[in-house]
Amino acid sequence: xxxxxxxxxxxxxxxxxxxxxxxxxxxxxxxxxxxxxxxxxxxxxxxxxxxxxxxxxxxxxxxxxxxxxxxxxxxxxxxxxxxxxxxxxxxxxxxxxxxxxxxxxxxxxxxxxxxxxxxxxxxx
Numbered sequence: 001x002x003x004x005x006x007x008x009x010x011x012x013x014x015x016x017x018x019x020x021x022x023x024x025x026x027x028x029x030x031x032x033x034x035x036x037x038x039x040x041x042x043x044x045x046x047x048x049x050x051x052x053x054x055x056x057x058x059x060x061x062x063x064x065x066x067x068x069x070x071x072x073x074x075x076x077x078x079x080x081x082x083x084x085x086x087x088x089x090x091x092x093x094x095x096x097x098x099x100x101x102x103x104x105x106x107x108x109x110x111x112x113x114x115x116x117x118x119x120x121x122x123x124x
Contacts (some may be wrong), residue, residue, distance in 0.1 A: 002026030004096045004115035008081075011121045014088055020081040022096030022115060030074040033099050036081045037109065038092035038120075045095070047106030049081060058107045064090075086122045093117040 008020035035050035043112070049070035050059045058070050069082040079096060092095065097111035 002029050002032060002113050004098060006094065006096045006115040006118040009118040009120065012086060014086060014122055014124050015073075016086055017082070017084045018086060018120060019083065020094055020096075020118060020120070021058055022079040022081075024077040024079070024096075026067070026077075028100060030098060032113075034070075034072060034079045035097045035105065036070060036079075037095045037097055037108065038090075039095070039117075040089075040092040043092075045108060047108075048094070050105045051079065053067065056073070065101065067105055083120070086120075088122050088124045091120060091122050093119050100118045 002024045005023045006020060010018045012018055031053055033052055034046040037045050038048050039045040047061055047066055048064055051070045051072050054073045067085045072079045096115040096119045098113040099111045
């Protein structure tokens with residue numbers, strides 16, 4: 001099990017960049033698949049980006065592909081989400097999630113470990 005804590009909350013204008021950070025505690029972090037999800041008001045939680053153990057393999061939702069970059073530093077037990085060219089529709093609470101097994105990237109039920117979420121608000 002790992003415990004996850006997100007940071008990087010922000011209120012920004014459209015077009016700017018923001019970086020979210022997910023700090024993990026637990027000895028198994030380097031073996032975990034990590035992902036970012038988000039949930040906008042009145043909408044279901046959706047997958048944003050994921051990264052495998054080594055950090056080489058990543059996967060993105062079409063809505064963020066080319067704008068967001070997920071990365072990890074296993075030595076620091078940290079996952080990052082670099083968000084560029086932000087749009088108002090990116091406004092949501094962003095959650096870090098992790099799991100110790102493989103599976104569909106976007107299947108929420110396969111991630112047993114979740115952070116508390118961090119708010120990102122993008123104004124037009």
